[in-house]
Amino acid sequence: MKLSFSKLCFLLVAFTLGNWFVSGQTCAYSLRGKVIDLHDSTPIYGALVSVEGTDFFSQTDEEGNYLLEGLCYEQIIISVEHPQCISLKREVKLLTQKELNFQLEHHINELEEIILSESQLETQNASVKEARLSKDQISQYSSESISEALSSLSGVSLLQTGNTISKPIIHGMFGSRVGIVANGVRLRDQEWGADHAPSIDLNAFEGVQVIKGAATLKYGGDTAGGMIVLTPSKKMLQDSLYGATTLNLESNGKGGSFQSKMNRTTSKGLYIGAHLTARRFGDFQAPNYNLSNTGLEEGVFSLKFGKTKVVKGWELNYSRFQNQMGILRASHIGNIQDLLVALNSNEPLRINPFTYVISAPKQEGIHQNLQFSYYTTTKNNAKWQWEYSYQINQRKEYDVRRAGRSDFAALDLKLQSHTLLGSYSWENDFEWKYEWGINGLFEDNFSNPNTGVKRLIPDYTKYELGTFFVAVYKPTNLFSWDWGLRLDGLFFDAQKYYDLADWETRGYGLRYSRFEIQNRGNQLLTRPQLFYFNLAAQTGISFAIGAGFETKLAYILSQRAPNASELFSDGLHHSLATIEYGNLDLKKETTHKVLLSFSKAEGGFSASVEPYFSFSKNYIYIAPQGIEQTIRGAFPVWNYFATDVLMAGFDSNLEYEIKNQITLAWSTSYIYGQDLMEAQPLILIPPFNSFQKIKYTSKKRLWDVEIAHQFVGQQGNYPDFDFTYNTIEMGTIVPKKVEVSAPPKGYNKWDVFFSIYLSQRGQSKSYVRLVAQNLTNTDYRNYLNRLRFFSSELGRNFQLQLVLRY
Amino acid sequence: MKTINYTIQTFLLCSSMLFFSCEKEAPELVEEQELITTVTLEFLTEGEPSQTLRWQMDNVNPETATLKVNTPYTVRVAFLDESDPGDIEDITQEVQEEADVHQVFFEFSDLNIDFSSGASDVRDSQNNPLYLQSIWNATATGTGTVRVYLIHEPTSKTSTSRSGFGGDTDVAVDFPIRIIE
Structure with a gap:
């Protein structure tokens, strides 16, 4: 069933962005940038960016960033590798300090441990810390309700009516002050009731985030607690x-x-x-x-x-x-x-x-x-x-x-x-x-x-x-x-x-x-x-x-x-x-x-x-x-x-x-x-x-x-x-x-x-x-x-x- | 390409506007089935006209019953739904039919009244009295109140106090009583 990785993944375009001038000293060239998913701009983590024929290399961090410093050569060949993709080689001229972003068509062939969030949420929510459940945590709570699973995050509590009915409280607010967005659409149930549990099953999803701030505006401006x-x-x-x-x-x-x-x-x-x-x-x-x-x-x-x-x-x-x-x-x-x-x-x-x-x-x-x-x-x-x-x-x-x-x-x-x-x-x-x-x-x-x-x-x-x-x-x-x-x-x-x-x-x-x-x-x-x-x-x-x-x-x-x-x-x-x-x-x-x-x-x-x-x-x-x-x-x-x-x-x-x-x-x-x-x-x-x-x-x-x-x-x-x-x-x-x-x-x-x-x-x-x-x-x-x-x-x-x- | 996009998008926007043109029918008036609006207490004794006290949702202060000391009174309790004056429902019927899961009980304050099940009282399948019809006998003069309870699904049917019966209170209303010589 598994296909070779080379077939799954291919690298697409790579193009440059702004140039900055720095004093043209030898071995002071640097190259920085991002490796991101072309699909949805999510950063790709763990891609290896290296300079051919040298020991210079950098691995992208969770935000997809890499940084190569102290480069001496004006003309180099950059190779971008990801465990699940064939490597890409590109000739790069280093006249100045350069920023180079690679867009990678990244088709995951394994379900990820940490689900990368939807790109817009990820980037637009930079100013408020998000809490999220990993896939393993979702499995761990698979026999419980969505609210119970969420309550394992700090800042989220449970409002209960007995032992089976519960709804999430975020920063002291619940009901209409907390929105639930599933598959990109607000859940419309009778959320106003204190004894109304959300009508949704966590197990259908692989990513669960609690967001506050700008990213919520796409779905509504009325949830002071969060989404x-x-x-x-x-x-x-x-x-x-x-x-x-x-x-x-x-x-x-x-x-x-x-x-x-x-x-x-x-x-x-x-x-x-x-x-x-x-x-x-x-x-x-x-x-x-x-x-x-x-x-x-x-x-x-x-x-x-x-x-x-x-x-x-x-x-x-x-x-x-x-x-x-x-x-x-x-x-x-x-x-x-x-x-x-x-x-x-x-x-x-x-x-x-x-x-x-x-x-x-x-x-x-x-x-x-x-x-x-x-x-x-x-x-x-x-x-x-x-x-x-x-x-x-x-x-x-x-x-x-x-x-x-x-x-x-x-x-x-x-x-x-x-x-x-x-x-x-x-x-x-x-x-x-x-x-x-x-x-x-x-x-x-x-x-x-x-x-x-x-x-x-x-x-x-x-x-x-x-x-x-x-x-x-x-x-x-x-x-x-x-x-x-x-x-x-x-x-x-x-x-x-x-x-x-x-x-x-x-x-x-x-x-x-x-x-x-x-x-x-x-x-x-x-x-x-x-x-x-x-x-x-x-x-x-x-x-x-x-x-x-x-x-x-x-x-x-x-x-x-x-x-x-x-x-x-x-x-x-x-x-x-x-x-x-x-x-x-x-x-x-x-x-x-x-x-x-x-x-x-x-x-x-x-x-x-x-x-x-x-x-x-x-x-x-x-x-x-x-x-x-x-x-x-x-x-x-x-x-x-x-x-x-x-x-x-x-x-x-x-x-x-x-x-x-x-x-x-x-x-x-x-x-x-x-x-x-x-x-x-x-x-x-x-x-x-x-x-x-x-x-x-x-x-x-x-x-x-x-x-x-x-x-x-x-x-x-x-x-x-x-x-x-x-x-x-x-x-x-x-x-x-x-x-x-x-x-x-x-x-x-x-x-x-x-x-x-x-x-x-x-x-x-x-x-x-x-x-x-x-x-x-x-x-x-x-x-x-x-x-x-x-x-x-x-x-x-x-x-x-x-x-x-x- | 762009034109197609805009066409689709305009179409979507317009179709969403269609929902805005719905007109909703006027809702039906709910016919309340659980409602008890009225509790009546009827006092009967030989040689006196009967007295009937009514506790109503829109008149929560019923009149006072005046009873003679050391005189047995036959007391009938009735529960009514009078929310629709044209169609008064006797809830007492439902209570009788479900005798096993209902209980009527009385608690007195500042009154010395003994009560027992009356001859035509309703009894449940275990022969416990429901006290829909009871005999009251006051042993001292004074003024006080009686609290009439209708208990649904009591946990005990043989208690001598309200708390002993357990269950859910469907009715708890107070009537003033005066006992005279």
């Missing part, structure tokens, strides 16, 4: 068939997962690829009890077909994601008194024997994406790129209901979105890179009325039209400056029934009488039409201070229109016994953020620290505001409102490799969040977190063992949202404090990984891995788990993982 960018594997221009299969078996939840990927490529550029994931778990276990009704089922498949040529290509891609997730039965409660009882109990109030059956309360989701991409390159290396995507997101939530209605969804939403992204990127003198583009979105949300429950989110259509421009100036490898701008117009056209009394008491009748359509009994049909205009901007610089010492500084301005939930939500949350109301008065939210980064890399040592600071005006936030008397007794009412918020924090990383065998790594993150108007801390801010690991690799690299320890502190900075509820005890009314605010104690968690390599193809390995998670079976609760009042986190888990690559 998670998922990229598929690179295509090979050769006749090949390759793939990978992963099998996971786990003791906790008595389940596992299976993934398989297959790709067929041809030398003509045609390719076809398919991916399949199946996951199934029964009830998970906390250290001391069964977590009843926490099982999950997931089935994902994707299919792509396309053609890639050097200058143009297209792809048609379809993916379907379907899952069903149980929600801890004990967390479905009726009122505050039930919550009080749960808070005073060490164990969940309903513990049933283990089962694979998932009953109400539960969530079901189906997400489908049909996508077409097209790109073409013009002569001057400028590139047009078009992406169209049609996404359908169906979401159903089931509650425990009377008269057999538990089998009918209590929430049934169908969100359809059409996205179009067009961009044009070009370069100028190799120093300037530009990208301009437009971005359109049409979104239609339908809330099924047959649920028999008042709509949480109304029917609406949303229109968005945006344009962006980003530029990167990189005169040398030691300095870069990037900046970008984005403008967006957003229009909401919703149709919602309001309770007539609510409409009046909130003063909407006075301020929004223009939205009123029709009275139907005690319900009022309204048509809120809201327009928002948003601006986003970014600028940043990156420069090297000394050998391997880099500094980055960036400023990001982002504006976000309130989402459908913040504007319109209207309903009861069973697990928290709260009533949530949206707010029509909300204005757009503006965030200013400054990010700094210092990093040093030398030999096997690398360290970085990234402090950041953000200030948000009109930060949309939900907090308790009063009590409402209901048929279930007094309920705290949570309203969306706007405030001014300050957040500051840092992420740090330290890694030290000793003799290629022992790796020590330590990362920490801390964040402080304060509501300035109310002068109180923000809720759900991740506590201090420290993650350390030691890894030993055998001499012949046949096996390795890794011990990882995580310490999560107790969040001391939290708002006091406790309230009192009158219970009846021994014939008298006793006011009781409902303590929902205090965060749980900090905890320590130990994980052990043991891997045996079966075979190795390049940097890509097949292996068997044994994992023990929460080795000490520690009983702990997590502040960022919204169901922490009801149960502890997962107990010990043994996992067997088999990864085969072929």
Whole structure:
């Protein structure tokens, strides 16, 4: 199946760029430049650039740079070699100091360990440090959700609803403030919900990056937290068939997962690829009890077909994601008194024997994406790129209901979105890179009325039209400056029934009488039409201070229109016994953020620290505001409102490799969040977190063992949202404090990984891995788990993982 | 080449504009099935007119029941959905039909009232009373409140306190009661 490398790779043009004059002293000539991939301008690492007949040589670094110094000859023959390509020879006249770039058509024939990012992201994001998951890490987390995998990166935490539902928090922000981009298109699911996990499977992708700054502007200007960018594997221009299969078996939840990927490529550029994931778990276990009704089922498949040529290509891609997730039965409660009882109990109030059956309360989701991409390159290396995507997101939530209605969804939403992204990127003198583009979105949300429950989110259509421009100036490898701008117009056209009394008491009748359509009994049909205009901007610089010492500084301005939930939500949350109301008065939210980064890399040592600071005006936030008397007794009412918020924090990383065998790594993150108007801390801010690991690799690299320890502190900075509820005890009314605010104690968690390599193809390995998670079976609760009042986190888990690559 | 590009691109832009012309139908009004808007307590005793107290979602302060001390009263609880005045639904029916997963219970504050299952009360498959119909007897005079509970999927059906029953509270409403000589 393998073809000779010479056939796979060929070198294309090489041409010169600017000349500088230096004093014409002998043996002072130098030659520097870059070896880059013609396809997408990604740098090629490890290419050998040498001068024929001499000992002068240089190997390209991770950015593709090489440097030859002290050359004495005016006329030399340069040879460029890469392990997977035939060598290229070129005669070069050295009259002055010269810069020479080689563009190499680099068709990888092995899946890379470190996935090179999409060129635009790579270059345009120079001023903000990115975090990314390697392919090996993606395999390691293959049986978990995308959020869980991401949370291994410093600066990313998890917002959980029980043990199966989780979403990423970046620098203290989540939901609509964090975007997910898959295959170059924003994921359009019901991302506004705190208990809505992203409808996407990590295993379909090979590159995972968390980006902040200019590179995000292409996909939106509204994500103050950052963007998670998922990229598929690179295509090979050769006749090949390759793939990978992963099998996971786990003791906790008595389940596992299976993934398989297959790709067929041809030398003509045609390719076809398919991916399949199946996951199934029964009830998970906390250290001391069964977590009843926490099982999950997931089935994902994707299919792509396309053609890639050097200058143009297209792809048609379809993916379907379907899952069903149980929600801890004990967390479905009726009122505050039930919550009080749960808070005073060490164990969940309903513990049933283990089962694979998932009953109400539960969530079901189906997400489908049909996508077409097209790109073409013009002569001057400028590139047009078009992406169209049609996404359908169906979401159903089931509650425990009377008269057999538990089998009918209590929430049934169908969100359809059409996205179009067009961009044009070009370069100028190799120093300037530009990208301009437009971005359109049409979104239609339908809330099924047959649920028999008042709509949480109304029917609406949303229109968005945006344009962006980003530029990167990189005169040398030691300095870069990037900046970008984005403008967006957003229009909401919703149709919602309001309770007539609510409409009046909130003063909407006075301020929004223009939205009123029709009275139907005690319900009022309204048509809120809201327009928002948003601006986003970014600028940043990156420069090297000394050998391997880099500094980055960036400023990001982002504006976000309130989402459908913040504007319109209207309903009861069973697990928290709260009533949530949206707010029509909300204005757009503006965030200013400054990010700094210092990093040093030398030999096997690398360290970085990234402090950041953000200030948000009109930060949309939900907090308790009063009590409402209901048929279930007094309920705290949570309203969306706007405030001014300050957040500051840092992420740090330290890694030290000793003799290629022992790796020590330590990362920490801390964040402080304060509501300035109310002068109180923000809720759900991740506590201090420290993650350390030691890894030993055998001499012949046949096996390795890794011990990882995580310490999560107790969040001391939290708002006091406790309230009192009158219970009846021994014939008298006793006011009781409902303590929902205090965060749980900090905890320590130990994980052990043991891997045996079966075979190795390049940097890509097949292996068997044994994992023990929460080795000490520690009983702990997590502040960022919204169901922490009801149960502890997962107990010990043994996992067997088999990864085969072929 | 360039012209073709622009043609394709213009086409894409125009087709995206087509989506902008959709008009959405007015949404249907949701017929709420889970809703209980009203709880009524009916007090009956020989030689007195009956008294009915109503707790309603738009009137959360019901009137006071005045009961005589040491007099047995038959108390009926009813749960109604009156959100549509033209179509009042009796949720009590659903509770009766699902007797095994429901429980009615009373808690009193500042009142000395004993209660027991009434003769025409509904019982579940284990013969536990639901207290939809109960007999109340006050042993002292005074003024206080009764909290009426409807519990869904209780973890126990034989408790003597609200917390002992466990389960999810579907209804918890207070009625003022006065006990006189």
